[in-house]
Amino acid sequence: MLKELYLPNPELAKEARIGSMEQYWYLQNSAKNDYEGFWGAFAQKKIDWFEPFDKVLDESNAPFVKWFDGGKLNVAYQCIDRHLDTRKNKAAIIFVGDRGEEIAVTYQELYRNVNKFANLLREDFGVKKGDRVVIYMPMILEAAYAILACARIGAVHSIVFGGFSAEALKDRILDAEAKVVITADGAYRKSKPYMLKPVVDKALEEGDTPVEKVLVVERNGEDVEWVGGRDYSYNELIAGKGITCEPEVMDSEDPLFLLYTSGSTGKPKGVQHNQAGYILWAQMTMEWVFDVKENDTYWCTADIGWITGHTYIIYGPLAMGATTVMFEGVITYPDAGRPWQIVESLSVNQFYTAPTAIRVLHKMGEDEPGKYDLSSLKVLGTVGEPIDPTAWKWYYEAVGGSKCAIVDTYWQTETGGHIVSPLPGATPIKPACATLPLPGIMAEILDPETGEKVEPGEGGYMCITRPWPSQIRNVWGDEARYVKSYFGDVKKDGKPVYFTGDGAVYDENGYITITGRTDDVINVSGHRMGTAEVEAAIKKHENVAAVAVVGKPHELKGEGIFAYVVLKSDEGVGDEIEEVRAINNIIKQEIGNIALCDDMIFVPDLPKTRSGKIMRRILRTLAKGEKVTQDTSTLEDPSIVETIEVMIGREC
Numbered sequence: 103m104l105k106e107l108y109l110p111n112p113e114l115a116k117e118a119r120i121g122s123m124e125q126y127w128y129l130q131n132s133a134k135n136d137y138e139g140f141w142g143a144f145a146q147k148k149i150d151w152f153e154p155f156d157k158v159l160d161e162s163n164a165p166f167v168k169w170f171d172g173g174k175l176n177v178a179y180q181c182i183d184r185h186l187d188t189r190k191n192k193a194a195i196i197f198v199g200d201r202g203e204e205i206a207v208t209y210q211e212l213y214r215n216v217n218k219f220a221n222l223l224r225e226d227f228g229v230k231k232g233d234r235v236v237i238y239m240p241m242i243l244e245a246a247y248a249i250l251a252c253a254r255i256g257a258v259h260s261i262v263f264g265g266f267s268a269e270a271l272k273d274r275i276l277d278a279e280a281k282v283v284i285t286a287d288g289a290y291r292k293s294k295p296y297m298l299k300p301v302v303d304k305a306l307e308e309g310d311t312p313v314e315k316v317l318v319v320e321r322n323g324e325d326v327e328w329v330g331g332r333d334y335s336y337n338e339l340i341a342g343k344g345i346t347c348e349p350e351v352m353d354s355e356d357p358l359f360l361l362y363t364s365g366s367t368g369k370p371k372g373v374q375h376n377q378a379g380y381i382l383w384a385q386m387t388m389e390w391v392f393d394v395k396e397n398d399t400y401w402c403t404a405d406i407g408w409i410t411g412h413t414y415i416i417y418g419p420l421a422m423g424a425t426t427v428m429f430e431g432v433i434t435y436p437d438a439g440r441p442w443q444i445v446e447s448l449s450v451n452q453f454y455t456a457p458t459a460i461r462v463l464h465k466m467g468e469d470e471p472g473k474y475d476l477s478s479l480k481v482l483g484t485v486g487e488p489i490d491p492t493a494w495k496w497y498y499e500a501v502g503g504s505k506c507a508i509v510d511t512y513w514q515t516e517t518g519g520h521i522v523s524p525l526p527g528a529t530p531i532k533p534a535c536a537t538l539p540l541p542g543i544m545a546e547i548l549d550p551e552t553g554e555k556v557e558p559g560e561g562g563y564m565c566i567t568r569p570w571p572s573q574i575r576n577v578w579g580d581e582a583r584y585v586k587s588y589f590g591d592v593k594k595d596g597k598p599v600y601f602t603g604d605g606a607v608y609d610e611n612g613y614i615t616i617t618g619r620t621d622d623v624i625n626v627s628g629h630r631m632g633t634a635e636v637e638a639a640i641k642k643h644e645n646v647a648a649v650a651v652v653g654k655p656h657e658l659k660g661e662g663i664f665a666y667v668v669l670k671s672d673e674g675v676g677d678e679i680e681e682v683r684a685i686n687n688i689i690k691q692e693i694g695n696i697a698l699c700d701d702m703i704f705v706p707d708l709p710k711t712r713s714g715k716i717m718r719r720i721l722r723t724l725a726k727g728e729k730v731t732q733d734t735s736t737l738e739d740p741s742i743v744e745t746i747e748v749m750i751g752r753e754c
């Protein structure tokens with residue numbers, strides 16, 4: 103299986119924090135031999151503690167674990183204040199706006215702006231430690247200030263991606279019982295204004311809401327409605343705020359943020375991350391995996407609404423004192439050379455994006471990278487879904503000039519930071535392969551039946567067999583769901599271990615390739631969509647009797663959504679195109695554009711077992727246009743498979 107291995111660039115290896123495989127194994131073995139010693143030493147060294155911790159890891163109530171218990175710290179202090187002595191005039195964030203504006207914010211300026219924001223939340227809105235604050239914002243500087251202001255005063259932020267609908271926003275507000283929403287009137291996309299505030303208005307319009315106040319950053323100046331006593335202008339309130347703000351003294355295990363993510367069943371889960379363990383691993387992985395140096399410029403193209411934006415635009419880079427680029431725009435606008443033009447103009451050294459973006463940039467602008475000077479690049483990262491070898495090769499050769507390390511970083515919202523990834527100065531890389539667990543992470547591919555490590559070439563379940571500092575601590579308000587979702591499937595030596603939901607395989611070198619989800623989660627452009635969520639939205643259409651959605655391979659998105667819909671009656675149904683439009687409209691309202699179906703087919707029934715379970719595996723095969731070879735004899739009505747096969751064949 104071992105075909106191509108690309109050895110690390112010696113230039114990178116020479117200066118890298120982890121510069122050889124010997125060093126990698128030394129670290130990994132020291133973690134194996136003395137797990138608490140390993141983590142305790144890094145925690146002591148990396149975090150500016152207000153008070154030291156008493157215990158490294160407390161597993162007495164597993165899978166509810168505590169890291170660095172007794173320690174006191176403040177994450178905003180870790181990200182800002184502690185750098186002021188040595189870096190106050192260094193750019194902390196370089197904002198690149200949709201319409202081309204560039205603003206560099208130094209650590210000193212960040213300190214001031216975050217403190218003012220924190221004072222506003224404390225003084226004018228009465229936000230206290232532990233209160234939940236929903237952030238529904240575009241990619242603008244104030245979003246970064248809002249996040250860090252929450253961390254400074256100990257409020258728990260819950261960022262909701264700006265593409266989510268009012269209904270999705272409302273669900274998240276209610277589940278978190280948020281007291282405050284921070285939003286903007288809108289922002290710009292492809293030089294045109296778009297709006298966010300009206301979505302917030304709609305989310306708060308009906309029924310009881312826990313939200314007392316809404317803070318609106320006036321970004322695009324478009325007209326919005328203002329609700330008296332509820333809505334306040336950030337631009338007005340911020341003017342008089344003081345520039346110092348005492349950071350709240352937080353316990354290691356106080357919650358830092360919630361981030362809602364899709365699971366295989368039910369509504370999205372509020373993934374809870376706590377203070378010390380999260381920030382420690384965010385910082386360590388920034389240092390190891392991107393190997394950012396003091397004078398480097400690092401750019402991650404994610405949106406702050408996803409975990410990648412949390413850990414690798416804001417928390418990780420700032421915790422280590424790096425310069426992080428925050429990009430408001432669309433990477434293919436005004437053309438597919440936009441990212442490369444930014445790399446050239448800012449002299450970007452590490453660039454981090456998703457396979458879906460790489461595929462789009464490749465397709466739309468294969469030769470664009472060649473038009474710019476990309477020689478500053480050292481490390482190229484990918485995240486969110488398995489990357490295919492074609493995209494990988496183009497990224498490596500055309501963008502990286504065959505001299506950069508590609509770090510295929512495998513991780514999840516729940517893991518807080520990278521789990522399996524090459525190290526740029528150490529790991530020989532293999533195209534489209536996440537390679538090895540990072541030092542300190544006990545990631546193993548296990549056989550779900552026996553809990554034994556699988557042999558090379560045999561597929562298994564991607565598990566993590568020891569707790570790690572940045573792991574999810576709870577599903578907000580639902581301990582049972584936390585245990586069931588992550589610790590219910592695989593046992594090793596009789597003890598439940600964390601299961602990621604992904605399948606994976608070892609090669610003969612022990613390298614890990616992630617093969618994709620084993621559950622009903624669809625990965626659309628690197629974003630997780632639960633089939634149950636999409637199905638629940640489609641079922642809201644009054645003429646829908648039953649529905650099943652599955653993922654189908656998609657050239658650019660990785661996976662697209664394929665819906666099988668059974669209508670209640672054909673009567674009164676105009677043409678099918680109308681019906682598809684109506685259903686997609688409901689999806690837009692309930693979730694947002696990211697969940698729109700790529701394919702929808704109206705079928706007379708769904709393939710179900712006699713106990714009524716929908717056979718998704720069969721539906722996945724059918725969606726690909728492949729012949730069903732699975733056993734259909736257990737189905738209530740095996741003939742339905744053939745009917746659907748014929749229908750799909752006809753459509754194609």
Ligand code: 6R9
Nearest residue numbers: 485486487488510511512513514515616630
């Ligand atoms: C960070 C992030 C997590 C799911 C994860 C897996 C997929 C992420 C990957 C990858 C293959 C990689 N995934 N990185 N699959 N190779 N390098 O994306 O978090 O949105 O929670 O998604 O994404 O399926 O389980 P999240």
